[in-house]
């Protein structure tokens with residue numbers, strides 16, 4: 001069950017609903033076999049992008065190409081794309097195995113051959129013992145696995161997944177994330193995966209695209225998006241970075257609005273521009289004193305780490321994540337702490 | 352206290368609804384020539400009479416033919432109309448919906464008269480096919496009301512899933528929406544069938560010499576009245592109860608299958 005993935009090109013795609021613009025100048029190239037994730041807040045146009053590739057919506061402008069061939073004139077069923085939906089969308093009247101053989105049936109594959117291939121797909125998702133169950137007799141995770149097997153049984157070169165794990169609990173989601181990644185490696189198809197969960201996107205993707213208001217803001221590897229966000233939106237969306245404003249840059253010093261002067265090189269920064277810094281790169285010293293003092297205004301316990309919100313002298317807030325050794329107490333709210341940051345960790349943002 | 356009041360109320364209402372039946376059954380089982388209550392001696396004589404009398408059997412066959420024909424036509428056209436009414440958006444949608452429901456609201460006599468005038472002009476009186484089509488029109492509102500209601504609750508992403516997995520629009524409909532609609536089709540089919548099977552007024556106007564079962568009963572009433580009529584009534588009731596039961600079983604089975612699918616408007 002291998003199919004070399006196809007390349008997908010969105011070229012300046014535009015989609016409007018009446019006056020509302022759902023996709024605007026949406027461009028993205030996905031390489032063959034790549035796992036691409038669309039990440040964005042609710043209403044940012046992720047589903048619309050997938051649906052226009054699947055042919056469920058007609059686009060108003062631009063072009064979509066699979067392997068360089070324009071497909072926007074092709075009806076949905078001729079696009080040869082696999083798809084997994086958020087609410088599974090299994091056929092309630094068909095048993096598990098007949099759900100999976102449906103795409104083969106539609107393609108005129110002989111009955112025995114279809115059965116054999118469906119069983120193979122079912123074995124891949126390790127549900128071969130449930131072949132004759134009806135969908136309403138399955139758990140959420142099992143349904144999702146069946147939906148996945150059904151989407152790949154005909155060896156499509158493109159697989160679309162629209163928040164396939166959205167309805168499942170966290171634990172199951174993490175298990176299935178690993179499985180999906182593993183199956184995709186086996187199959188080799190190109191995947192476009194939609195989620196609004198940034199950690200899911202970081203875990204799964206070869207590359208990811210952050211969307212807002214129907215546009216792609218930034219495309220890159222998870223490391224690139226995590227380490228070097230280009231805009232305030234991306235910095236805030238991927239990994240909840242601190243976004244700070246540079247007040248002034250002097251020789252060997254720089255001033256961040258609301259936080260004070262920091263020693264270090266700031267030549268890569270522009271006064272008046274915004275910078276981002278990851279919470280785990282803010283260091284705190286308990287009980288000590290230093291150049292930068294703040295009060296703890298909030299603490300969130302994660303087990304292996306604690307996220308603190310620090311309130312600096314003139315009420316500017318900044319979040320810091322501290323790794324935690326066993327037995328180490330979470331500091332009480334209101335505690336005065338000293339904090340510092342390394343100015344070379346500041347990432348300049350373009351807007 | 353309220354429980355007792357409710358119970359009494361329930362018994363009274365059900366009793367009122369069942370009263371005609373409670374009388375009909377014993378009357379139909381009489382051994383006498385006449386309608387009598389309570390019967391002096393019991394027999395199945397009048398049931399036998401029904402099957403022996405060729406005119407009763409013929410009338411039943413005519414009614415069955417027209418009933419099945421009208422059901423088939425109204426199911427087919429009614430379902431197609433429902434799909435259009437629910438899934439597409441056009442300007443005259445409201446008016447069209449009203450037209451499909453109208454035969455239920457307009458008094459039968461008015462429809463009967465209108466059809467009579469038209470059928471007379473087109474020489475369609477005394478024509479079983481024309482009568483079937485007229486019955487299909489009477490049956491259509493039941494189909495359209497039930498099927499549109501059911502279609503609105505259908506999760507379109509299931510049909511989309513079929514499309515992306517390789518089904519043409521028609522095949523996707525057949526493999527996903529149609530199974531979902533089966534119980535609704537069944538229920539509306541039963542209603543449509545009985546709408547036709549029971550129909551008297553319109554049939555009287557346009558049937559000419561054609562005798563359907565209700566027309567035969569009607570004719571019997573105006574000539575002589577023997578206990579065959581209550582026997583026919585009891586048999587009709589049993590057949591309807593059977594149809595309703597099968598329909599309800601189909602509906603429950605379907606409900607179980609769809610219950611875990613969140614209904615979403617797509």
Ligand SMILES: Nc1ncnc2c1ncn2[C@@H]1O[C@H](COP(=O)(O)OP(=O)(O)OP(=O)(O)O)[C@@H](O)[C@H]1O
Nearest residue numbers: 017020022040041042043044045046047048049196
């Ligand atoms: N059929 C429609 N008619 C009108 N507006 C629509 C329609 N479908 C989507 N929209 C609008 O287009 C925008 C993008 O919708 P889309 O479903 O692509 O968002 P999304 O990124 O998938 O969001 P979510 O994470 O909530 O699924 C939304 O603001 C939505 O309201």
Ligand SMILES: [Mg+2]
Nearest residue numbers: 046047048162
């Ligand atoms: Mg969506």
